Amino acid sequence: MIRRLAAVLPLALSLSACGDRTEKAADPAPAAPPPVAATTTTPEYKATPSPTLEAVKSRGYLTCGVHPGLPGFAYPDVKGVWQGFDVDICRAVAAATLGDAKKVRFTVIDNKDRFGALQSGRIDVLSRNTSWTLARDAGLGLDFAGTTYFDGQGFMAPRALNLTSADELNGARICVQTGTASETNLADYFSARGLTYTPVPAASEEEARNAYQAEKCDAFSADVSALAASRSVLNSPNAHVILPTVISKEPLGPVVRQDDPAWSDIVRWTVYALILAEELGVNSKTAEGSLETASDPRTRRLLGLEDDYGSLLSLKKDWAYQAIRQVGSYDEIFRRNIGADSGLKLERGMNALWTAPKPGLLYAPPIR
Template sequence: MIRRLAAVLSLALSLGACGEQAKKAPEPPPAPPPAVSTTTTVEYKATASPTLEAVKKRGYLRCGVHPGLPGFAYPDVKGVWQGFDVDVCRAVAAAVLGDADKVRFTVIDNKNRFGPLKSGAIDILSRNTSWTLARDAGLGLDFAAITYFDGQGFMAPRSLNLTSADELNGARICVQTGTASETNLADYFAARGLTYTPVPAASEEEARNAYQDEKCDVFSADVSALAASRTVLNNPGAHVILPTVISKEPLGPVVREDDPAWTDIVRWTVYALILAEELGVNSKTVESSLQTVSDPRTRRLLGLEDDYGALLGLKKDWAFQAIKQVGSYDEIFRRNIGADSGLKLERGLNALWSAPKPGLIYAPPIR
């Protein structure tokens, strides 16, 4: 009996010792979590553009322009089209075809401004056209970019000594029919409880002539158009553009909505011209920059690093060709409507965002 009790006690002590050892044994290390990749691979590829293919096959770009607006679109004495809007089309031709001269210009009147574009008769409309919701969403069109920030104003004889449009109560005002200017004018006067007598005109030329013949007291249109009109009046110095601006008129090239890849081509051609100014590259320096530039942003713009042209279905030097053959944004502005032109328009809102007096001109990066 004593032996059996001793055996039981010995077994109990042995099991207790094993339990203590079990309590002190270290826990096994947890299994490592599954590996998670910290890099994301995005595959970029070009989208085919039917318009681009048609332009290449045809061998030239078809561009719709104003019948004749000094500084923006007009044929010179040799019949060669010149102007700010004209140069936008020439830059697209340089980017797409490698030759800025491969453009055929079609005069587009105001009454049927969008018809030739919608029907496919032209590839791009570059005709001082304001970007509005109704036009963008309601006509099957896309505004590729804003090339000029404008607004509607008033031109009046200097002899009237006017300082504001609010002094025009009861005035006769020449305005082009079927335009945003006509609606803006009505809205502005109605909001202020003022009256006026519209003198309608079928074209800017007709409105200008009516104003010069004193059939109206003032002429209302976009400020840039007024500045252009003033240069061809009999006595430009006898007329002033009032400081009052009654609307926002963001102007830019228009394309069809059914070809977004073509929209990208036109958009990024405009942005390339803006980036050229921002990066200090112009038509005179761009070629030498190919050998000397080290700034990665400029190298990407000129096609020296990576191939962003391929994403647009274009050659690697697409932006280089546009800049070399047509110029940077500041060159195009200066010679057509700025300091070196008859219009002498200041940059104002159309200065770069980074200028000493900042404007609204801003391009997304190429990267």
């Protein structure tokens, strides 16, 4: 019996193995994986409607709130045409939204009314040396669309005083504009250091500048950019210096209403397009030619040659191209208004690109 089982067992195992092979051979071949669909860099998202954009298109022009007169940033020239860094930001938004940088009307907004004018709908965007702070962003129903100029509060004093630091102003009379962050920053700085000063309040930058020139105060404190603008129109600009002490962070940029996030995106990405243009080497003089020669995908997307990112903003495909061609890249706008080609001759400093030999803070997210 044992011998018989021993003889049968190898045969059974052999048949079992043959059966396994037969079943496996009978199985259908596994299906090939489905082909991977071709991808596109244009996200299949839908644009969010913007009531502000519709209003701008309906009336045919953008309304922009600007400073009454700050050299380099916003001022009417001898022909009454508005010029300046902040003015050009609004012109770029007009070019992006309406295809024409000239389709913008400027409204003079004083310091006390700048937020009210925006909240009430009198203006579509406020482009007026305004600092981005938590209280303003979260407490006024407003959005800061981005930073166009990184600034800080400083001090201007007569060169004859031979000052090297704001700490040497202990006991001094200091002109400062009321109702501004500068007023609070000044008090905080002196208090934290146990120093004293006598504030000489002024209702406007012009009034503060005039008081300083009339020697009603020993120093004038404001954003460094505003001090440079004020110094440029003093009787003897070279007789005054801006001290190296900077006592605050003042990120300046355009402001919009918080109830229209799609409009915030439009203004924000217009600013980013100007920065990206500088980074990619595109400007008002080369933009048109780049339509024929650009090979870098980043440049082609910026100019609207590839994909249609403008549709995500409810804008035309060439929205960024129009802003760059008609107004310029960030470096062009900076240079002609407040940089090397202007009377202010401000250095790029923190406002240099993050890729510059001396890197700054200027950085724009990619268009993709």
